[in-house]
Amino acid sequence: MIRNSINLLTKKLISSTSCQRTRMRCFSSGATNLVDVNVNDKTGIAVVTLNRPPVNSLNLELLTDLSKTLDELESNRSKGMILTSSSKTVFSAGLDILEMYNPEPERSKAFWTALQDVWLKLYGSPYPTAAAINGHSPAGGCLLAICCEYRVMVNDFTIGLNETRLGISAPSFFISSFRNVLSTREAEKALTLGTMFSSDEALKVGLVDEIATDKADSINKCENFLLEFKKVSSMARAFTKQSLRKKDLEELENNREQDLQLFLFAINQPIVQKGLGAYIQSLKKK
Numbered sequence: 460m461i462r463n464s465i466n467l468l469t470k471k472l473i474s475s476t477s478c479q480r481t482r483m484r485c486f487s488s489g490a491t492n493l494v495d496v497n498v499n500d501k502t503g504i505a506v507v508t509l510n511r512p513p514v515n516s517l518n519l520e521l522l523t524d525l526s527k528t529l530d531e532l533e534s535n536r537s538k539g540m541i542l543t544s545s546s547k548t549v550f551s552a553g554l555d556i557l558e559m560y561n562p563e564p565e566r567s568k569a570f571w572t573a574l575q576d577v578w579l580k581l582y583g584s585p586y587p588t589a590a591a592i593n594g595h596s597p598a599g600g601c602l603l604a605i606c607c608e609y610r611v612m613v614n615d616f617t618i619g620l621n622e623t624r625l626g627i628s629a630p631s632f633f634i635s636s637f638r639n640v641l642s643t644r645e646a647e648k649a650l651t652l653g654t655m656f657s658s659d660e661a662l663k664v665g666l667v668d669e670i671a672t673d674k675a676d677s678i679n680k681c682e683n684f685l686l687e688f689k690k691v692s693s694m695a696r697a698f699t700k701q702s703l704r705k706k707d708l709e710e711l712e713n714n715r716e717q718d719l720q721l722f723l724f725a726i727n728q729p730i731v732q733k734g735l736g737a738y739i740q741s742l743k744k745k
């Protein structure tokens with residue numbers, strides 16, 4: 460019992476010493492630890508790192524961890540969040556296709572509900588958000604980035620909502636957050652074609668705000684953006700952001716069940732299953 464307490468104390472001391480060195484507080488989001496969080500004590504900004512190798516595909520567990528993290532940031536009155544990835548080449552590969560292929564009814568419901576939760580919390584967060592996009596960011600990966608208020612993308616990767624290329628339509632809340640960033644004209648063209656933009660193309664069209672040379676540079680640039688809010692009342696800032704995004708947020712809030720049923724209906728269509736099966740095979744053959 461005493462030895463256990465000493466072990467616990469030693470572990471706490473070691474972990475607090477390593478965090479002090481970088482003036483960071485560390486906390487993990489929950490049981491499965493697929494999301495790491497480091498809060499800079501000086502700025503109050505949290506770097507949230509998706510950590511589900513190999514490609515951070517968004518499955519139920521990762522979405523649940525991310526959702527809990529967003530709750531913690533909100534209840535801790537976070538000064539800001541930078542979303543990034545532990546992978547060297549992928550920000551997030553989007554929704555885990557295996558969650559939609561041969562779906563198990565209860566799990567698919569929980570999966571989609573968790574995605575809705577993450578979107579509502581991230582898109583509507585009272586604290587400022589930025590994405591340090593340090594790798595490819597297709598579909599659901601792009602969704603996470605466009606929920607944020609600012610995007611800095613490392614060169615030589617791709618980003619976009621490519622759902623039509625998989626034979627599915629981007630759900631309505633994907634579309635509304637895309638239109639919050641791009642003009643309706645650009646959004647329509649990119650969504651219908653399923654365009655994946657290079658970093659330079661994404662900058663040109665306004666899908667990202669800055670280009671970075673590497674991950675550290677992207678985090679630095681996101682931090683500079685978030686620090687600008689030091690001069691602004693956080694209440695006024697949050698109210699303004701949420702007013703601008705209110706219609707989109709209410710659209711999903713008021714139609715969650717309908718959106719869930721549409722998803723379940725769509726993924727259970729034989730033609731969608733066939734397409735997803737072929738897509739999984741093509742990824743495996745690469």
Ligand SMILES: CCCCC/C=C\C/C=C\C/C=C/C(=O)SCCNC(=O)CCNC(=O)[C@H](O)C(C)(C)COP(=O)(O)OP(=O)(O)OC[C@H]1O[C@@H](n2cnc3c(N)ncnc32)[C@H](O)[C@@H]1OP(=O)(O)O
Nearest residue numbers: 516552553554555556595597598599627628722725742743
């Ligand atoms: C009106 C009706 C509306 C209703 C709508 C209904 C349904 C729509 C619902 C949702 C919309 C969908 C959103 C999505 O996000 S779908 C996912 C889209 N994602 C992609 O297309 C990306 C696919 N992946 C890639 O292109 C590449 O993997 C990469 C990200 C560019 C990385 O390339 P890299 O070469 O580094 O890795 P690998 O390709 O070798 O992959 C490694 C390993 O991971 C597996 N994998 C990759 N992506 C996914 C994924 N999204 N889900 C699950 N698994 C994935 C890949 O198969 C490899 O596995 P292996 O076992 O071979 O190691």
